[in-house]
Amino acid sequence: MNPGVSILCFFLCLSLVVCDRVYVHPFHLFSYNKSSCKELDNLTQEEKTFVPISIESQTIPxxxxxxxxxxxxxxxxxxxxxxxxxxxxxxxxxxxxxxxxxxxxxxxxxxxxxxxxxxxxxxxxxxxxxxxxxxxxxxxxxxxxxxxxxxxxxxxxxxxxxxxxxxxxxxxxxxxxxxxxxxxxxxxxxxxxxxxxxxxxxxxxxxxxxxxxxxxxxxxxxxxxxxxxxxxxxxxxxxxxxxxxxxxxxxxxxxxxxxxxxxxxNVKKASQLEALQEFWTDSSTKILVPMMSVTGTFQYRSDDSKKFSVIKVPVSENALLVLVQPVNSNDLNQIESELSMHPSFTWLHNLSPRHITLSLPVLTxxxxxxxxxxxxxxxxxxxxxxxxxxxxxxxxxxxxxxxxxxxxxKLNYNGVDQTDLLEENGSSPPLEVTLNKPFLLAVYEKNSKAMLLLGRVINPLNGV
CATH class of the missing domain: 3.30.497.10 (Antithrombin, subunit I, domain 2)
Known part of the structure; x- marks a missing residue:
């Protein structure tokens, strides 16, 4: 066959395959389809029931x-x-x-x-x-x-x-x-x-x-x-x-x-600071709290309006801790008021690697x-x-x-001695990021980017 004809046939077939694809609305990923609807119609109306055992019973059903x-x-x-x-x-x-x-x-x-x-x-x-x-x-x-x-x-x-x-x-x-x-x-x-x-x-x-x-x-x-x-x-x-x-x-x-x-x-490679550190619960009130510190390369950004900064801290292979704090005299209320209810909103966007020394409270x-x-x-x-x-x-x-x-x-440190850690870019001074005033936190699953926890820390000592 002529090479030109072969190429033409290939692209014709490809176009047919592409055109044959039917858009599926995301809703239908979770909805009943017609075949499952028929199965529901055919189900008997008599539902099997049971009475749970008493909460005081020692028997395991x-x-x-x-x-x-x-x-x-x-x-x-x-x-x-x-x-x-x-x-x-x-x-x-x-x-x-x-x-x-x-x-x-x-x-x-x-x-x-x-x-x-x-x-x-x-x-x-x-x-x-x-x-x-x-x-x-x-x-x-x-x-x-x-x-x-x-x-x-x-x-x-x-x-x-x-x-x-x-x-x-x-x-x-x-x-x-x-x-x-x-x-x-x-x-x-x-x-x-x-x-x-x-x-x-x-x-x-x-x-x-x-x-x-x-x-x-x-x-x-x-x-x-x-x-x-x-x-x-x-x-x-x-x-x-x-x-x-x-x-x-x-x-x-x-x-x-x-x-x-x-x-x-546990925050990887973090260690506890020897002395209790100041944490400002508001502009006029400070308390002393146990804190940890870690130096490394983290994903970070400070938003264009300089209202808050975001730092992403991996706490396991598939768990991401995101910490958000006000900057430049802004308070937490300003950040919370802008917390979007749009599904595309995420603090994981537009982050870039920075060499950082992060200090934050040990938290429960x-x-x-x-x-x-x-x-x-x-x-x-x-x-x-x-x-x-x-x-x-x-x-x-x-x-x-x-x-x-x-x-x-619960957020803790893993007890690694910071003096034993060598950073590739240790010759340049790290950016100091200290969470010593109210901040927001979120825990995401890395693959799906689903948010499992969302929180606000006003006083690290009032956790439980």
């Missing part, structure tokens, strides 16, 4: 072990999900996390803030899995999943199970390197009133969303006793109890949901929130209220009580 095995299999199968799916999901997670942060900024003035956008998002997705009708539609809208067309059929609905597994994939990516300097765990608990029948499929769907998942029954008509039992149960699973979060439990509660995440990280910060209170502050108190349709959780008329989200973040 056989089904609980099966759930753990199922969780391992499910999370392993999610490792190869497309970057496009995670990229879309991380944007939705950030937007909702920023909304919650703005609420906390107003209600927690002058206090430390720590929230997990992925954890809060996952709690709402969990209830979406159990919702139907208007409740499901309202939750899907809050989660940011807006169908590209106005069709009201099954394909306009999101498969919440896919979303939960996507969130779990992000957490699995964080731990894929198995770094000794990073520990991450997540516990989820579903507490129901005695004799409330829960859907087996609903509980099975929640199991892969955490390292450990438990369903237990407790008597909420005795609120103080219920709070004591829940706190003891959670503490026995390795989670420190939340101060005062379980006070004022509504005696009419029939379901309480709680998730706890813990992230402990924990926060606990009732998602119901946050929704009330957002004028969404009815979303999980007594009129919510949650028939996929139970055939009982559920009263959702507290929806607890607790996050713990």
């Amino acid at each position: 056989a089904c609980e072990e099966n759930l753990k095995d199922k969780t391992k299999l499910e999370t392993r199968s999610m490792d190869t999900k497309s970057n496009q799916r995670l990229s879309y999901l991380k944007g939705l997670v950030y937007v909702l996390g920023a909304r919650f942060y703005r609420v906390l900024k107003e209600t927690q003035k002058g206090k430390n803030i720590l929230l997990s956008p992925t954890n809060l998002y996952g709690s709402l997705v969990s209830f979406y899995l159990g919702a139907s009708g208007d409740t499901a539609a309202d939750l899907q809208k809050l989660l940011g999943f807006v169908p590209p067309s106005n069709d009201a059929d099954c394909t306009s609905r999101v498969d919440g199970y896919k979303v939960l597994l996507g969130l779990r994939t992000i957490e699995d990516l964080l731990l894929s390197s198995r770094a000794a300097d990073l520990l991450f765990s997540k516990l989820s608990c579903l507490f129901s009133a005695p004799n409330v029948h829960l859907s087996e499929s609903f509980v099975h769907s929640l199991a892969p969303s955490a390292n450990d998942f438990y369903a237990r029954a407790t008597d909420f008509t005795k609120p103080s006793r219920a709070a004591e039992l829940i706190e003891s149960f959670v503490e026995a699973k390795g989670v420190s109890r939340s101060k005062n979060l379980l006070t004022n439990i509504d005696p009419s509660t029939t379901l309480l949901f709680a998730t706890y995440i813990q992230l402990k990280a 910060i924990k926060s606990s929130y009732d998602l119901q209170e946050l929704l009330t502050d957002m004028n969404l108190s009815g979303l999980l209220g007594k009129n919510a349709t949650l028939r996929k959780i139970s055939d009982a008329n559920l009263t959702i009580g507290k929806v607890i989200n607790q996050a713990l973040f």
Whole structure:
């Protein structure tokens, strides 16, 4: 064949392949397709249910072990999900996390803030899995999943199970390197009133969303006793109890949901400064706090308007700590007010390598929130209220009580002696960056760029 003809045929074929590609809206990465809709239509209306064992029981249900095995299999199968799916999901997670942060900024003035956008998002997705009708539609809208067309059929609905597994994939990516300097765990608990029948499929769907998942029954008509039992149960699973979060439990509660995440990280090659250092909690108040220091090459930028600086600190192969502090007499409130709720917003953009000596507090910060209170502050108190349709959780008329989200973040040094560290560009004086006044922090998963933690440090000594 003539070479020119061969080349022409090649490009014709290539053009046909390109033209044959059909754009898939990101929404459909998580929505039901037509075949799955048919399967849903063919499902029997009789849902298998069970009554959770008492929180005081020492017996471990056989089904609980099966759930753990199922969780391992499910999370392993999610490792190869497309970057496009995670990229879309991380944007939705950030937007909702920023909304919650703005609420906390107003209600927690002058206090430390720590929230997990992925954890809060996952709690709402969990209830979406159990919702139907208007409740499901309202939750899907809050989660940011807006169908590209106005069709009201099954394909306009999101498969919440896919979303939960996507969130779990992000957490699995964080731990894929198995770094000794990073520990991450997540516990989820579903507490129901005695004799409330829960859907087996609903509980099975929640199991892969955490390292450990438990369903237990407790008597909420005795609120103080219920709070004591829940706190003891959670503490026995390795989670420190939340101060005062379980006070004022509504005696009419029939379901309480709680998730706890813990992230402990060490700054690589950092060492503790011998003396306590000054930290200014405001312009007129200073305290002495333990601090660490590290010299190295970090990704850094100071924004054009000179309002704040950003420094990225790797704390493991797949975990990135981002620290943001005001500069040039600006305060933290100015930075927070400009915290965008657009999914493309990130502090990871436009960074460049700089030789830096970074000094920052040794930090332990924990926060606990009732998602119901946050929704009330957002004028969404009815979303999980007594009129919510949650028939996929139970055939009982559920009263959702507290929806607890607790996050713990510990940042420490690894004890390396700085005098033993040789920097390639040690001949040039490093830029001195010292976090000695209120600052913001965020923890990202490196591959997906999803934000797992977002916080504000006003006083490093008031972390727990």
